[in-house]
Amino acid sequence: MSRLGTLGARLYRGEVGYDFVGKRKIWYGISILITITAIVGLAVRGLNMGIEFSGGAVFTTPKTSVSATQARTTAEETSGHTAVVQKLGDRTLRVQVSDLTPEQSRKTQEALAKKLNVPLDKVNTDIVGPSWGDQIADKAWTGLAAFMVLVVIYLAIAFEWRMALAALIALVHDLTITVGVYALVGFEVTPGTVIGLLTILGYSLYDTVVVFDGLKEGSKDLTKQARFTYSEMANRSLNGTLVRSINTTVVALLPVAGLLFIGGGFLGAGMLNDISLALFVGLAAGAYSSIFIATPLVADLKERDPQMKALAKRVRARRAADAAKAEAGEAPEDATDADDAEDAAAGVVGQRSQTASRNRGRGGATGKRR
Template sequence: MSKLGTLGARLHRGEVGYDFVGKRKIWYGVSILITITAILALAVQGLNMGIEFKGGAVFTTPKNTPVSVAQATEDAESASGHDAIVQQLGDGSLRIQIGDLDTKQADRVKAELAQDMNIAVDSINAELVGPSWGKQIATKAWTGLAIFMVLVVIYLAIAFEWRMAVAALVALIHDITITVGIYALVGFEVTPGTVIGLLTILGYSLYDTVVVFDSLKEQTKGITKQTRWTYSEIANRSINSTLVRSINTTVVALLPVAGLLFIGGGFLGAGMLNDISLSLFVGLAAGAYSSIFIATPLVADLKEREPAMKALKKRVLAKRASAAAKGESADVDPAEAVEDAVPAAVVGQRGRRGRSTDGRR
């Protein structure tokens, strides 16, 4: 842990770093490949929509039901004539979902299930969900997601600038697409809990992105007044300076979610937890990736198209070429380079270490 802390301090000071922005084409290619795979999974397999969205009936048997999942599935499909999804819960009860049933059909299926399983009819809890109600839930979910996206873009455009708002929106769409694609691949059921998980991971993804954007905004103040660093190089420094923080927050958030997904859903048989825990687990990982490899490099791409940034890049390259021609070293101290690019308040104590009492460096 001490080595990780030392690495974080060195990354923050700019003593070491990885060229994330310089290799952005690689990350773009990886993201496009993953996104295409997710879209193909959605097109081929589709989503396993829950009863809440497509309508149907949910039957819950009493605790410690002496029937296996396979046998219960066979009994449910035989009684209803439709495909059934059976989950064994932690207390030994069974949750049986059957779509496209009306009230009369649900009562008949309930009676047949009780007879096949040799349990009392009254001990089976039946819940009926109409397809119209499911459509309302789906509409409200998409509406909430759209409102969230609009508010995010407006806030980032006001707090930072429109280019950062566009980059954050692209990163959020990237995270949603990957998460939904994973649901299509593994066949997990999509329920209202899944929607809650999606909205939650968007907040986490946005948090990491805003942290990097805030650092970038501070470090690029007065950037055109110096000739040592281009916008992309300072953007890369912003990623490195917040890298360890992003990793730490993501790992800390993933640990309890992994407990829900692998221990709660896998070993304890708590199937209801899978709906929200999978979306959280995949979304948190995708959000951390997009904040580092997508959002900030995309901002750098958009900013480098500005005439002022193009002119700055030409001046920086010309100065480095001139120094190389004279045999001088083009390398500079990272702390001094940041002092030229950002206000003294951002540099803090580090910006005053090289000064003597009479003001000379």
């Protein structure tokens, strides 16, 4: 077995682990800081909406030796608006200008044809009205709202309302960060961006549900034992799925990183940037929120339940009693067979320390009783 596989097995059995839930205030602080930065970027810079949402014109030129910079300058001087120029694979150019009237579009087409020294009809022009973009935006918001409602209803039925609320907060967290990064970077928002956002929401939810499922199984009959609080059981469940979450995130990020950094950056295929950036940032934020936000939030909400408060009190009392017995040289309470049965009923996993009382009445290597 590989080292990563061995580590995953030890995490699952509870032999090793990191206290994610116990240090949740640190993760909350980091998330709040990132979210505030995203909101400030969104408020100050705003989103660079594509023509699908703002309206405008797209001009596609024939093969030309004119550079993208020259075409951009011509389009901006003629239209009075910012132009986005992309080089296509067959040495053609795609010139996109937002907020153009039909008259401005005609003048820009004529200026580009003159600059390229080609007939007017060789410069293909597609005009997109702002009303069409508004329809797309409205449908996107409607789809997003329906998705959120269905997610909350499903999780509340399959798990409980606290997990549904925590998952919803994690999804909003991921959306805010992704949109904020778009504002800070200045990438254009297109229908591909919307597709990317909806995709990463599903991925983030998948990781969160995996952890919640383990937590649901591990917390069955949790109040019948006195070894672990709900927060501690939540942390054990989180550690048990940690390697799986890391593996799936890395595997998902590699092809997306190829699209973003190699396809969009190195090779200059700018049309890949809109969806690849949303996927890359969203996948990373989704993995973070599943580990550091969703599960700690569930633990925070659950610990306010009277039964869990009583459980936490019993756990503290038992540990205090065990510490007192240890100082007196007596065997701690959790070394009895009755506790093993209690832990098994509560779904607690992990290796237990073996004490001398376990071997009382047993023989040596032959196993015969003395």
